[in-house]
Amino acid sequence: MTEPLLAVRDLSIRFGDTEVVDRLSLTIRRGETLGLVGESGCGKSVSSLSLLGLLHGARVTGSIRLDGQELTNLSPQGWRRVRGGKIAMVFQDPMTALNPLLTVGRHLEEVLETHKGLRGREARKFAADWLEKVGIPDPVRRLEAYPHELSGGMRQRVLIAMALAGEPDLLVADEPTTALDVTIQAQILDLLANLRRELSMSMLFVTHDLGVVERVADRLAVLYAGRLVEEGPVGEVLVRPRHPYTEGLLASVPGFRARTGRLRSIPGQVPSPSEWPSGCRFHPRCDRAGDICRTTRPDLPPDGRPACHFPLEAGS
C-alpha cells in the first residue's frame, strides 16, 4: 500500500491547561473520503482547523504529514501555500462565510490570484468556469452578485467552488450541510461526492450526522471527548459498531438499528474539556463500564478494534 495522503499522528491540541484533542491519529488515502463523526464539543472542528494551522492561541503537538511533508513546523509562508492550495476547507455556515461586501466573482478571483497567479480577464473566465462546475446557472452574470442575493444552497456552492479553485489534494468539509434545508443537503452532498471523484481529491468530512456520513464516506472515525474511539470502513462501523459509544449513537438515530424498534438515548451529556473523566472518558455514561475503565485509558489498536476494555462482540 502506498503512503497515505494525510497522516496525522498523536495530534494533541491544548488551549491553556485544557486539552481539547488528545493524541488523535488519522490517515486518509488518496481518493478516499474519511468521515469524522462525534457530538458537539468533541473536538471535530478544532481538529480540522488544526490541519490548516488556523488555531489561534492553541498549542498543537504531534505530527501532521501531508504527502510526506510535515505541516506542524511550517513557516507562515509555507502554511499559506498549503491553505487553499493543498488543503482547502468548506465551512459550516454559508450565510457568514462569504464577505458581504464583495461579489461572488471577487471571492473566486482572490483564490485564483493567490494559488494560480491568474489576474484580470483570465481569472474572471476561470471563476465563471468554477461556478459552472458547482452547478450555478448563468455563471457569468452570477459573478457580479453579492452574497445576500444568493440562497443558502447557492452560497454553499460558491464556497465549494472557492475551495476547489486552488485544486487542493484534500478537501476538509466541516459540517457543510448542517445549515441547509434537507432537500438542498442532498444536492450539496452529491455535488461534493461527484466533484471529489472528478478531481480525484481526498476528503475529510466532518459531521455529527450519521445519515450524511453513510452517504459520502468510505471510512469512518468516531470521536468522543477529544479521543478517537473507533475507526473502520463505513459499512462495518455503521452495521456492527464495536464501541459502546458508537453503538449508543447509532441507536439514537432513526433508521440505523431498526430492530430495536425504540430509539435509545445515551444517558448524560458530553462533559466539557476541563472536566473530562480519568480512564476511558466514556465510562460515566457507559453501561458496560467496569473498574478498569475508571482508571486506565483504553488504546485504539490498529487492527480495527475499538478503544474499549469491553468492546461489543461483532454481531452482538
Add this chain to the structure above:
Amino acid sequence: MSGTATTSRFALALRGSLLARLSLGTLAFLYLAAILAGWIAPYGYDDESRAHSWAPPSQLRWIQGRPCVHPVSFSFDESARRVYVEDTSRAIPVRLFVNGRLFGLDSLEAISPQDGSSARLYLLGADARGRDLLSRLLYGGRISLSIGVVGVSISTFIALVVGGLAGFFGGWVDRSLMRVCEIFMLIPSFYLLMLLRATLPLDWDSRVVYLSIVLILSLIGWAGLARVIRGLVQSLRSADYIVAARALGVHPLVVLRRHALPQTFGFLAIQATLSIPGYIIAESGLSLLGLGIQDPQTSWGNLLQESMSIAEIHLHPWSLIPGLALFLAVLSYNLAGDALRDALDPRGGR
C-alpha cells in the same frame, strides 16, 4: 450590507429628516462658495482700500429697476472715529459678470469723475484696512473648510493602519501599538501647538503653516480612532469569512485590507463627519490666537481676531459674521453626522 442598500437607506433617512437635508444643503452651499471663491467674491482677499476703513455694509438701492450703491465718504466724529455718509448724487449699478467675477461694481463706473476716488461694494462691510469682508470670508472658507477634511483623512488613514494591524494580529503587535497610541493620547494638543508655534520661525509661508497645522492636528488626533478600529477589527477576526479567507491561503495583510477594514467604513464615515468640526474649531482657535493663518491670508479664525474686544463688536458688528459661518458649518456637520448614523446604524433608535 451592500453599497446600494446603504445608499438607499441614507436616502430614506434624508427624506425623513428635514434637519439632515438642511444641514447637507448648507454644507454643499458653503463648500461650493469656498471652492468658487475666486469667482464669486467681488474682490481679492487682500484687495484693500484705506479710504474705506471699517466701512459699514453697503446699502443696496433699487434705482431704475436695478440694484445700485451710492459711493460713501467719511468725516470724523468727536471721538475721532470715521462716520460714513452716502453720496446720493451718484449711483453705481451692481453688475453681473464684471471684472472676470460673478458680480461687483464695474471698475470704470466706480471711479468718481470729481476726485478720482473709487466706490466699493461691501455687502458685509469692510475691515480696518478697507478689505471686503464677504470676499475675505469666501477665501477664508477655503482654509477653514478644507482643514477638517484633510486632517480627518490623514488621521483616519493612520488610525486604519495602526488599529487594523493591532486588532488583526493581536499579541505583541497589539500591545506595542496600543502603548504608542496611549502616548499620543497623553499629548495635550493645544499646548503642544502653542509651544511649536513659539519655537518655529514666524516668517513661514501661510501654506506651510496651514500644512503643519493639519499635520500636527491629525498626528495627535488619530490615537482615539485607532483604538476603536482595533476593537472593531478584533471582533471581526473570528468572523467566518475572515477565517475562510485565511483558510484559502490569502496573505494576512490582504485579508486585513480587503476583508476586515472595509467592514469599518460605515462607522468611519460617521466618525469622520462628527470629527471634522473639531478640526475646524481647532484651526479657528489657533488662528484666533495668532498661531495659525496670518494676515493677509484669511481663515474664519483669523477674521474673528478683529472682533475680539467688545468695543470692536459694538462699533463694527459685522465683524462677527465669520463666527456665524463657523457656527453654521460646525452645526451642519454635527447634524449630518447624526443623520448618517441613523442611516448606517439600524440599532440606534431615534
